[in-house]
Amino acid sequence: MNSNLKKLVTAALFAALACVATMSIRIPTPGTNGYIHPGDAIVILSGVFLGPAWGLAAAGIGSAMADLIGGYVWYVPITFVIKGAVAFVAGTIYRKAGRTPRSRYVCVICGGIADIIFVAGGYFLCEYVLYGPGAAASVPANLIQGLSGLVIGVLLYPVLYKVPEIRRSGREIAG
Numbered sequence: 001m002n003s004n005l006k007k008l009v010t011a012a013l014f015a016a017l018a019c020v021a022t023m024s025i026r027i028p029t030p031g032t033n034g035y036i037h038p039g040d041a042i043v044i045l046s047g048v049f050l051g052p053a054w055g056l057a058a059a060g061i062g063s064a065m066a067d068l069i070g071g072y073v074w075y076v077p078i079t080f081v082i083k084g085a086v087a088f089v090a091g092t093i094y095r096k097a098g099r100t101p102r103s104r105y106v107c108v109i110c111g112g113i114a115d116i117i118f119v120a121g122g123y124f125l126c127e128y129v130l131y132g133p134g135a136a137a138s139v140p141a142n143l144i145q146g147l148s149g150l151v152i153g154v155l156l157y158p159v160l161y162k163v164p165e166i167r168r169s170g171r172e173i174a175g
Helices: 003-024 039-050 052-070 073-097 101-161 164-174
Strands: 027-029 034-036
Touching (some): 003 039, 003 052, 034 101, 039 052, 039 073, 039 101, 052 073, 073 101, 101 164
Antiparallel strands (some): 027 034
C-alpha cells in the first residue's frame, strides 16, 4: 500500500477512535454542562503512534467531530486546538525520548500530564473568555478527565503497541 495512503488511513482510524471514545461513555459534570469521557486516552495515543503532526490532525479532528455531533458546536474550534496540541506534545515527547521500552512508558505518562495541563488550562482560558470567572467550575472535572486519559492511555498503550500494523504504521508515519 502507498505510504501516504497508509498515513491517511491510520490517521483517519485514530480520528474515528477519538470521536467514538469521546462519545461512548459520558459522565456529566454538575454545573458545567460538560462531561468526562475516555477520549483523551486516544488523543494522547494519537500523538504517540502517529507522531506530532499526524497525531495533531487525528486527535483534533476526531475530538472536534465529537463536539460537533454531540451538539457542542461552539467548542469545535477550541477542542480542535486543545486536543490537537495535546497529541502534538505527546508525539514530540515520545519521538524525542522514547528510546527504550521503559522510556516509552514514561513518555506516554508525560503525554498524559500534558493532557491534564492543556485540558484543564486550555478549557479554563477559553471558558473564562466566554463565561467569566464562573469558568473555574470546570477545572476540577477537566483535571479528572485529564487524569483518566492518562490512566486509560497507559493501560491501552501496550495493547496497541502489540498490534504490528499500528506499531509499524506509526514508525512509517513518523519517519
